[in-house]
Amino acid sequence: MIELRGVTKTFGAKHAVEDLNLEVRSGELFAFLGPNGAGKTTTIKMVCGLLTPTSGTVLVGGYPATSSQARQLIAYVPDQPFLYEKLTGREFLRFVVEMYGLDSRLATRRIDELIEIFEMGDYIDDLCENYSHGMKQRVVFASALVHEPRALIIDEPLVGLDPRSARIVKDLFLERARAGVAVLMSTHLLSIAEELADTIGIIDHGRMLVRGTLGELRAATRAHMPLEELYLHLTGGDRPNATSRFDESSGRTPAESTTP
Amino acid sequence: MKRFIRRIRPRPHAIAEPTIVVPAADDRAIARAFSRMRGALIRNTLKGLISSSRVRVLTILFCSAIFWVGLFLLFFEGFQFLSRYVALTNEIGEYLFGLFFLSLLVLLFFSNGIILYTGLFQSRESTFLLTTPASCDRIFAHKFLESIAFSSWGFLLLGSPMMTAYGIKVEAEWWFYAIFIPFQLAFVLIPGAAGAIGAILVANYLPRRPKTVLAVAIAAATVAGLFSMYQFFHIAQEYAPQDWMNQLLDRLEFSRNKLLPSRWMAAGVLASAREEIDQALFYLMVMTAHAALAYLIAAVVARDLLRQGHSRVQGGRSGRRRSGWYAFDNAFHRVFFFISRPLRLLILKDLRAFRRDPAQWSQFLIFFSLLAFYFVNIRRLGYDVQSTYWRVLISFLNLAVTALLLSTFTSRFIFPLLSLEGRNFWVLGLFPVRREAILWGKFVFACGVSLFTTEILVILSGVMLRIGIWMILLHMTTIAILCVGLSGISVGLGARFPDLKEEDPSKIATGLSGTLNLLVSLVFILIVVTTLALPCHLYYAGHESSEISGFVDAGATLPGGAVFRGRLALAIVAGLAFSAIATIVPLKIGINAFKKMEF
Incomplete structure (x- = not known):
């Protein structure tokens, strides 16, 4: 459903994404991992047709990502949700279904269903300007699902969601993927990737380092360790420098200090 | 690791045919969706203002009314004064209105360009809309309407008392006031569309330097302004009043260039004041046709370049490192030593944002x-x-x-x-x-x-x-x-x-x-x-x-x-x-x- 072939994206001299090949099949839940600035959001924006690749091809359902056909197949949930502040949540959902040309009766039913699923009944008729970040995120998820997309692209899916909403969202991802939707999500939460993803891709400095199921990643790297260790191992050092490298009082590094 | 990366790279293969048949998006339905959404936005905004900020709205309306009346009286007195020396519906009037509308033309061009650049290429709304089935020209139409409404209210506030004062002074017929509304609508569309084209071209070809482009464009307009002023100041003082006036009008001849929409506007307004309805309608049609053409060109440019421009602006953030000026900062601290340091730092923050x-x-x-x-x-x-x-x-x-x-x-x-x-x-x-x-x-x-x-x-x-x-x-x-x-x-x-x-x-x-x-x-x-x-x-x-x-x-x-x-x-x-x-x-x-x- 989603295909990137030899995709490179440069911003001036900087290579944000370099020769990236990626395929997300219908029914597959793909988790995209990588450090900040690795190229995850750039890749996602290229899949959504928001950024044009410098070279290579990005296809959605076989259509170029910038085509109107591709846009009808996808739904995009950015990390910073956008809603019209002076619309109510229901009016926003109505606007989205009208954009996708859904039959009015079907649209009403879908909107009501999603309001119930995301438990938005208490505030859906208030203006969006009064919503918290989590409430906004729920409306945005509902708007992404309301037109039944064939590909769901999510940038940092659980930012700002309370545990209950996060559970709803995770269940919906799985349910949609099992229903044949291709789900591509970028996340920093390794537990989410471990819990949900059929396939995990780790990207760094714009290059795909590894790609496969968790078992395949371990086998390929010959490193039988938890995903967190594997991720840190692949993206530059087993342990980040969270502590001072030099103990001023003793004049020894932390590693030296622990050595008797 | 390098060996591993090579191993996971799939073999290149030919582009497959689309696997899913997707019907074309219904543009009319999308247009209706936009229209309903705008209606709801306006309705909710007005409702909110009336329910929560009634005093504020009334104050603003009251102040606007006073401002309108003040402007009306000012223009009325001005026309009264001028009418003692010249016939307001003749050549002088054309120069006067020509210059006024030409200034507005330039201002509307810049204000629409700036508002549309921000709205189309830097807002989260446009990012959202570009992922929906709405076509680029439809998104452009939506943002263009918003920009015209934002940038033209000043024209309405300034133009309506002036035209009312003028109409009363020259004892114009009722339709002089009625015809001014379509004239005004057609007029604002022309610089609006030109500004939109400029914004889209800047986003596409100079995505990293929009502010510099704006500064250069304004500087160019200023040079033109300075040149006009220079010509005005260099009319020899020894001329007799009549000759001086003729010299002045010669120098202002550019404002009557037949290719300028401001000239069509001025000519149309004067024709309607003189009750020459056929002439007024002729100029209205000229204006309307050009407004429609300007919008059409802008929509075509948006259709072809909006998405690409958005991509370039989003991906073209300046990576320039800001350095230097520390001597200025230090000097500032020394000169204003009597202000508390936190306050100095806050002022410096605003100064930095201003100079950048x-x-x-x-x-x-x-x-x-x-x-x-x-x-x-x-x-x-x-x-x-x-x-x-x-x-x-x-x-x-x-x-x-x-x-x-x-x-x-x-x-x-x-x-x-x-x-x-x-x-x-x-x-x-x-x-x-x-x-x-x-x-x-x-x-x-x-x-x-x-x-x-x-x-x-x-x-x-x-x-x-x-x-x-x-x-x-x-x-x-x-x-x-x-x-x-x-x-x-x-x-x-x-x-x-x-x-x-x-x-x-x-x-x-x-x-x-x-x-x-x-x-x-x-x-x-x-x-x-x-x-x-x-x-x-x-x-x-x-x-x-x-x-x-x-x-x-x-x-x-x-x-x-x-x-x-x-x-x-x-x-x-x-x-x-x-x-x-x-x-x-x-x-x-x-x-x-x-x-x-x-x-």
């Missing part, structure tokens, strides 16, 4: 340069050899123009300062300084920038007009009073009515609260300038005319007269009192609101 945004300082610099150019050339007009009465009158008019220009600066740049802190607003609230210190910092910044520039201008004007040291000192005091007052109004009202959700300063400045700020500023200028100019005007008028000297100058002796000095002292005290009120009251309101603000 060419769109801000270039507009400021250009408008003040134009004014300075005019002041430098005052002697070419022979104003300096007129009687004292005329020189003082002109100097106060110059002061008023400087103050009006300053009010546009404080409304456009100072008023939105606090709103622009936006999402980071809580950072200000958590600073280890008293909250009012933050507002004082912005106030000092506004005062500093405005005092520095306006004092130079009024001194220049005074020296060129040879009005004498005492009069120059009076002007310097007046402009200082105005700077302090206008800064207080803009900072105070900006803190009282912040719009933390809006990221576009031009929208903050042109919103309801921004309009209120501008209106209050204009009223303040009117009060202060009148208070200080009136005693001088009456004093010198008394010396100019023996008929009124007894009336206006009773008891006053010639220069050094005690009564005059008393009146002037009273006026200065009154001006200072007004300034104190204008500074303290809005700042107090702003500080109170800022203190109570929850983050």
Whole structure:
């Protein structure tokens, strides 16, 4: 459903994404991992047709990502949700279904269903300007699902969601993927990737380092360790420098200090 | 690892045919969706305003009404004065309106270009819309409508009292007023569409330098303006009035160029005033056809380049590292050692943002340069050899123009300062300084920038007009009073009515609260300038005319007269009192609101 072939994206001299090949099949839940600035959001924006690749091809359902056909197949949930502040949540959902040309009766039913699923009944008729970040995120998820997309692209899916909403969202991802939707999500939460993803891709400095199921990643790297260790191992050092490298009082590094 | 990366790379293969059949998006349904959404936005906004800000809306409507009436009277008197010497529906009228509409054409071009650039390429709304089935030209149509509405209200506020005054003066038929509405609509579309094309081209071809492009474009417009002014100032003074007027009209001939929409507008308005309905309709059709063509071209450009431009702007953020200017910062700390360090740092933050945004300082610099150019050339007009009465009158008019220009600066740049802190607003609230210190910092910044520039201008004007040291000192005091007052109004009202959700300063400045700020500023200028100019005007008028000297100058002796000095002292005290009120009251309101603000 989603295909990137030899995709490179440069911003001036900087290579944000370099020769990236990626395929997300219908029914597959793909988790995209990588450090900040690795190229995850750039890749996602290229899949959504928001950024044009410098070279290579990005296809959605076989259509170029910038085509109107591709846009009808996808739904995009950015990390910073956008809603019209002076619309109510229901009016926003109505606007989205009208954009996708859904039959009015079907649209009403879908909107009501999603309001119930995301438990938005208490505030859906208030203006969006009064919503918290989590409430906004729920409306945005509902708007992404309301037109039944064939590909769901999510940038940092659980930012700002309370545990209950996060559970709803995770269940919906799985349910949609099992229903044949291709789900591509970028996340920093390794537990989410471990819990949900059929396939995990780790990207760094714009290059795909590894790609496969968790078992395949371990086998390929010959490193039988938890995903967190594997991720840190692949993206530059087993342990980040969270502590001072030099103990001023003793004049020894932390590693030296622990050595008797 | 390298070996592993090679291993996971799939083999390249040919592009497959689409696997899913997707019906074409229904553009009419999308258009209806946009239209309903806009309707709901307007409805909800109005409902919110009526229910929660009734007093604010009524105040703004009341101030706008006063402003409208004031402008109407001003234009009516102006037309009355002109009609004593020339026929308003003839050639002079065409020059007059031609120049007015040409200025509007340039302003609307820039304001639409700026608003559309932000709206199409930098807003989260456009990012959202570009992922929906809406076509690029449909998204463009939606944003264009919004931009036209935002940028044209000033035209309506300025144009309608002028045209009403003109219509009454020339005793136009009812349809003169009716036909002006479609004229106005067609007119705003032309510079609007041209500005939109400019914005899309800048996004596509100069995505990393939009502000520099804007600064260069404004500079180019300024050079054109300076050239026109230069020509105007270099008309030889020895010509007889009739020849001088002919020379002047020759120099302004460019405003009657037949290819300019401002000329069609002026010709159409004059034709309708002369009751030549066929001519008026002809020009209306010319305008409408060109407006439609301009929009069509803009929509085609948007269809082909909007998505690409958005991609380039989003991906083309400047990676320039900012360095240097540390000597300036250090010097600032040393010079203003008496201000507390946190306050100095806050002022420096605003100064840095100001100097790194060419769109801000270039507009400021250009408008003040134009004014300075005019002041430098005052002697070419022979104003300096007129009687004292005329020189003082002109100097106060110059002061008023400087103050009006300053009010546009404080409304456009100072008023939105606090709103622009936006999402980071809580950072200000958590600073280890008293909250009012933050507002004082912005106030000092506004005062500093405005005092520095306006004092130079009024001194220049005074020296060129040879009005004498005492009069120059009076002007310097007046402009200082105005700077302090206008800064207080803009900072105070900006803190009282912040719009933390809006990221576009031009929208903050042109919103309801921004309009209120501008209106209050204009009223303040009117009060202060009148208070200080009136005693001088009456004093010198008394010396100019023996008929009124007894009336206006009773008891006053010639220069050094005690009564005059008393009146002037009273006026200065009154001006200072007004300034104190204008500074303290809005700042107090702003500080109170800022203190109570929850983050």
